[in-house]
Amino acid sequence: MIYNYFFNLTGSEIASAFICCILPLVYVLTYVLYAVYGERKVSAFMQDRIGPNRCGYRGLLQTVADLLKMLQKEDIVPRNADKPFWVMAPIIVFTGCFTAFACIPFSSAFVGSAFSLGILIVMAASSISAVGLLMAGWSSNNKYSLIGSLRSVAQIVSYEIPTFLVVLVMIIILGTLDLTVISEKQTAYFWNWMILGGPGLSWQKFVYIPFMVSSFIIIYISTLAEVNRTPFDIPEAEAELVAGYHTEYTGMKFGMFFLSEYGNMFAVSAIVSILFFGGYQSPFGYLGNSLNLPWLVPIEQLVWFSIKCIFFVFVQMWLRWTLPRLRVDQLMATCWKYLIPIAFVNLIIIGLITVL
């Protein structure tokens, strides 16, 4: 474990804990910088445009420049805003998003806290952001923000139900809540991934496959809604609500909302890839094992994990630039009328299969 490694290195619990915290932050910040750049390039590609190409080589420094601009901006607080809550809201949203990374195993050697209730922590932490969004909307004293945040909270709360039902399915099959253990169980090759029925070679593996695929689709749709991405970006539907709950925010406060949006995209992609696509496990075995270089394996795992997560983030971007947006009642209907019943049926059938 990374913590023990640093503990042996520095001999101080505080220092090693601090380093363990910093590492995912660095990873996430780097990812966000290039995810924003990537989003702009992806959208440009889809729309016959060029995209950012002035800052640095092919515009690679564009988001860095944007970030610097945001840091320098005047911090404007609306006169009638409820100031303490207004200031706290972006911090809570960002904290909630970042806490989720504590339990996500980036590789077998790199996990902030190998906690046995990992998946619960991740889901709980990412729900904290709903509180922050409500605070942001209410304290801005702006009607657009208020409507945006109410929609947002309603949406996040509703879509957590199908997400949890699918997570429950996975817990029934795997019998653990620990994300590291879940990743370890899908080890070695891609046919051991949960999307293909999980490890082992029993009759159950083949029965599981259709339910795994439907579970994957449900969790992907509902996590899209949880991170407020198109077609579910209703809280910040710019055509109607200007920018939803963050209409009044400027400068780095807005930056934190922005950062947590991209952070959340990564977090839910990580959940999806851990639950269904083997997390950090390589699909084809490891170069480190065949070359007999054991230190290479965790690095390969980190690369594989990044590839999987970034692929799912890419799909989210792809959807965003293709699809229109649902209306708020249609969004709720999608959740309550389709996703939740299907997820329930999935849960019951998987439960029966496991008992058999």
Add this chain to the structure above:
Amino acid sequence: MAVKTEEMVLNMGPHHPSTHGVLRLELNIEGELIMKVTPHIGYLHRCFEKHAEAMTYPQVVPYTDRMDYLAAMGNEFGYAVAVEKLLGIEVPERVNYIRVIMAELQRIASHLVAIGTYAVDIGAFTPLLFCFRDREMILSLFEMTCGARMLYNYIWVGGVSHDLHPDFIRKTQEFIPYFRPKIKELNDLLTGNQIFIERTANVGILPAETAINYGISGPSLRGSGLKWDIRKNDPYANYNKFDFDIPVGKGLMGTLGDSWDRYYVRVLEMEESCKIIEQALASIPEGDVTSAIPKRVKPPVGQLYSRIENPRGELGYFIISNGTTSPFRVKVKGPSFVNLEVLNELCKGHLIADVIAILGSIDIVLGEVDR
């Protein structure tokens, strides 16, 4: 414990991303349900009609450009036709052809903006850029013709300011086969998209009777299933020489006269405009385009109302002449202004998101609403 609830008044605009300009909508909402919509207009008022009284007839032309700035050719066309009727002059046949080609190209360009911005209102950003990419090519054709991309001052009383560029006909003939597959691409991306249909079908239903009572015209009227197009019903210039259909809404995805129908009529109209342009390009005669331009425009005392079919509907000019070189009165019946009136009727009982979907589907240009 009784909970006190009250209607909330939400101000949408004047600067709001999807009011298509500076329109202010006062929404009375109950939760997200619309009780009443009051449009407040006038932010772009530039006294066009008053200005027109102080100028000679030809000087008014550039001002008409600035009303419906997405369909400037149509505005000029309507004004030129009206003044020519007042003067009683006939324009050369080539001029009529050029005017029709320009007006139809302008119709395609204007509908592309309408469709693109409508997609953005619904939340899909990509179709906008696809539409603008194609519109750009039409604007380049206009630029080649008269040097301007938005406000042309090209169609003059009695003629057009220049003859066509030598390359114009070839380039336009290349554009049409390029553009047709793009309509199909648009249909694949947006028109048939289930989410788009969910958002627009059965939203903002405008029955034909209401449409007539409010004086709606253009694609919004045809979306309700009424076959009324001034190009056919009251032909001007040489529209009666061309073979084209008038697409009407059929309620394919929901009820007749919903937002999807109004949207789809525009898509179909682009195809019809392509047909007209093709026919006009094939049969355009040679001739002098400036020969009929009068040296001094001084119509006899009298008044007349003349109308044309602009991309947004019936654009009418009511001109009173007192026998001098400037008009005594120029009154414009702008389709955007008339169509906007029905907004409250359409929005009642819908959600906030639908206001945007409805406003986009009646496709207004604030420059013309306010004039």
